[in-house]
Amino acid sequence: MSSAIRVQLRCFSHVKHALGQDVVELHLPLDSTAADVECCVRAMLPQHLSSMVFRLALNHQVVDGSAAVHDGDEVALLPPMQGG
Amino acid sequence: MHGVFTRIIDGPLPPMSDDQQHDEDGAELVFHGRVRAGERGRAIVALEYEVYREMAEMELRRLAQEAVARFPISSLHCLHRVGRVDVGDASLRVIIWSKHRSEALQAIEWFIAALKDRVPIWKWGVTAEGDRFPS
Numbered sequence: 395m396s397s398a399i400r401v402q403l404r405c406f407s408h409v410k411h412a413l414g415q416d417v418v419e420l421h422l423p424l425d426s427t428a429a430d431v432e433c434c435v436r437a438m439l440p441q442h443l444s445s446m447v448f449r450l451a452l453n454h455q456v457v458d459g460s461a462a463v464h465d466g467d468e469v470a471l472l473p474p475m476q477g478g
Numbered sequence: 479m480h481g482v483f484t485r486i487i488d489g490p491l492p493p494m495s496d497d498q499q500h501d502e503d504g505a506e507l508v509f510h511g512r513v514r515a516g517e518r519g520r521a522i523v524a525l526e527y528e529v530y531r532e533m534a535e536m537e538l539r540r541l542a543q544e545a546v547a548r549f550p551i552s553s554l555h556c557l558h559r560v561g562r563v564d565v566g567d568a569s570l571r572v573i574i575w576s577k578h579r580s581e582a583l584q585a586i587e588w589f590i591a592a593l594k595d596r597v598p599i600w601k602w603g604v605t606a607e608g609d610r611f612p613s
Binding site for chain 2: 404406407410411451454470472473475476477
């Protein structure tokens with residue numbers, strides 16, 4: 395059994411601008427949470443985004459950091475939204 | 479059409495239809511959100527609206543249903559454009575029908591504030607030189 399999971403990170407707005415990609419595949423330990431994903435992604439972001447508050451979406455639903463992440467899940471860090 | 483109708487669309491907003499199905503409603507409140515010529519202190523020629531479509535379509539519909547449940551209004555229609563929208567063009571149309579104006583005015587204020595907070599859509603400014611920057 396593998397000791398890691400793969401999740402697909404969807405990137406939008408400032409996250410996409412910083413990472414230069416729409417989608418990034420992340421490899422995480424088993425038993426990872428949405429907060430672990432955020433931590434991993436924040437480490438890839440530039441300093442000027444360190445104070446930005448993100449919401450976490452797991453398979454198209456907003457979740458809190460304690461949500462368990464599984465192999466094959468789709469995760470997004472959502473910057474402050476700006477519709478209208 | 480009574481109830482809610484929501485769409486995220488890639489092209490221009492269609493012309494408004496002459497809706498004859500609201501004889502019980504004395505108020506028809508129409509709001510258009512338009513693109514301003516400046517964003518974050520920079521002159522722009524357009525905004526590009528980016529969308530997390532799988533989430534945004536669900537969330538927009540959920541918000542419209544919530545508005546109809548929360549306020550005594552009979553119908554709410556909302557169209558939101560994504561992709562490039564030039565300065566001066568409308569990116570958003572909300573129409574609310576209700577018996578009286580006050581409930582429609584309250585509902586639209588709540589709905590647009592909630593839309594800006596909960597529907598995963600983002601803006602990128604586009605300058606005359608072609609630079610794009612997340613807003």
